Amino acid sequence: MTRNEADLQIKSTLQNIIGNHTAEIEDFVQNLSVIQMPKSGFLVRDEDKCSNIYFINQGAFRTFLQVEGRETNTEFFFENSFAGAFTSFLLDTRTSLNIQAMEPAVVMEIPKVLLERYYQINPCWYALGKYIFEREFIKKCQRESDFLAKKGI
Numbered sequence: 001m002t003r004n005e006a007d008l009q010i011k012s013t014l015q016n017i018i019g020n021h022t023a024e025i026e027d028f029v030q031n032l033s034v035i036q037m038p039k040s041g042f043l044v045r046d047e048d049k050c051s052n053i054y055f056i057n058q059g060a061f062r063t064f065l066q067v068e069g070r071e072t073n074t075e076f077f078f079e080n081s082f083a084g085a086f087t088s089f090l091l092d093t094r095t096s097l098n099i100q101a102m103e104p105a106v107v108m109e110i111p112k113v114l115l116e117r118y119y120q121i122n123p124c125w126y127a128l129g130k131y132i133f134e135r136e137f138i139k140k141c142q143r144e145s146d147f148l149a150k151k152g153i
Contacts, residue, residue: 003034010057010108011029014128018124018128021122031114032108034108037105043107050084053089057105057106058104059101059103060105062100063076063097063099086136
């Protein structure tokens with residue numbers, strides 16, 4: 001995937017989320033790094049502080065916890081979605097999650113400082129944070145409900 005293809009993909013997603021703010025979106029995207037991830041490469045490791053969110057242009061990722069040498073998958077992220085250790089990102093704490101590529105992947109790195117700067121430039125950027133974190137909250141609630149239903153609670 002070329003840089004131009006990655007840029008076009010995230011620009012389309014951002015326009016759908018925050019609206020027609022073409023110049024700001026263009027500037028925002030130019031500040032993002034494109035990362036080529038090999039299969040089994042890590043975006044985030046246990047004990048890291050997650051100061052970035054990642055837009056997945058291509059590929060798939062899993063999050064997992066490692067307890068007593070055993071890996072437990074907790075979530076999956078796919079193309080055209082945002083990935084990250086969101087609690088760590090929001091609270092500036094270390095994470096217990098690992099985020100690993102399940103296949104070769106391309107992501108765009110969105111630093112927290114950049115996102116917060118754009119929140120100040122134009123409140124429309126809050127729609128991006130709202131979009132990302134609402135979806136994560138809903139997925140978390142669904143996982144919790146599924147878990148409790150399976151336990152018979």
